[in-house]
Amino acid sequence: MTDDTAASSSSAAEPERASRFAGALLEWFDANGRRDLPWQVNPTAYRVWVSEIMLQQTQVATAIPYYLRFMERFPDVDALAEAPLDEVLHLWSGLGYYARARNLHRAAQSVVRECGGRFPEELEQVMRLPGIGRSTAGAILALSSGRRYAILDGNVKRVLARRFGVAGNPGEPSVERKLWSIAEACTPGERIADYTQGIMDLGATVCTRARPACLLCPVADDCVARLEGTQSELPSPRPRASRPQRAAWLVMAMRGEHKVLLERRPPAGIWGGLWGLPEFPTRAHADQWCRENLSAGATALPGEVIRHAFSHFDYEMRPLLVRCMGRSAALRDVDRYRWYDLRDPMKVGLPKPIATLIARIQRAEAAT
Secondary structure (H helix, E strand, O other): OOHHHHHHHHOOOOHHHHHHHHHHHHHHHHHHOOOOOHHHOOOOHHHHHHHHHHOOOOOHHHHHHHHHHHHHHOOOHHHHHHOOHHHHHHHHOOOOOOHHHHHHHHHHHHHHHHHOOOOOOOHHHHHOOOOOOHHHHHHHHHHHHOOOOOOOOHHHHHHHHHHHOOOOOOOOHHHHHHHHHHHHHHOOOOOHHHHHHHHHHHHHHOOOOOOOOHHHOOOOOOOHHHHHOOOOOOOOOOOOOOOOEEEEEEEEEEEOOOEEEEEEOOOOOOOOOOEEOOEEOOHHHHHHHHHHHOOOOEEEOOOOOEEEEOOOOEEEEEEEEEEOOOOOHHHHOOOOEEEEEOOOOOOOOOOHHHHHHHHHHHHHHHHO
16 A cells, blocks of 8 residues: 555545545435335335345345345234244245344344334444344434434445555454444435445445446545555455365155155254254264164165355255155154145245255156
């Protein structure tokens, strides 16, 4: 970074410079901002809250159909709080990062129980709810009621780091503190909701991670990254670590032609609280469980294993198909095991890779 760039970064929070940034962004938003997203219609705190949780780690286009289905079933916080967790996870199935859904459900119950169903109006109160950090809390209050709170999600970090020349990994406390200071300074005193939506839109559509459209950017004239040609270097990437590899044997026990045995997963960990196939660390463990519980032999399913990439590791699933002739007392525990009817599926959370595996087996069975 040059001396000029360093000076630009150090003066990033100066009121005049921050004001120019906000003004240019709002002018751009008036002409180019997104105004037809589902959660922008009647933007109550509840509707915005659900959208903000869904949009964590998820693109807008992917989230929209999930949001519409979710809001149709749970139109308000009371409906969400009263719903069984299985149904909440069912409507979240395929969206991933299921801790978001569990926290959303817990937070809804907390709002109903402790706040009389009224969403909190102060940042600190909102941040005490499960699954809500400072940036998400600020976004909810800014977008739903125009309260002046800054946000700093991934898109905003990228915009501010490039525009003001902030080097370093945004995950590091010192860098994050600097970006928060800039975000606070740039947030205007008026049109808070428009500014908040605008800076998120700018990061999502113009100042993208790869190949940013600098010629279309309203703040490009004095953008440090553009002037220095460091768009690809800012914000600084996280240090890359080797990805661990995990593998498991999954037992797909079938009763008749259309019932599959599911097991509820532990509340924490991979796919916490969802329903999946009984899982074991080795083939020997899987075979022993089958002999003890199913009175049937396990045979390897033809075809390739399924691989799934989580955020921090790669997961390899090796399925075994088992034909069940009788019943087992151990499998009558409906809190842990259920027979899932493929012709009349129950409303439970089912991870997408497991749903894909079940569909693959259905096709293989139909072809034999």
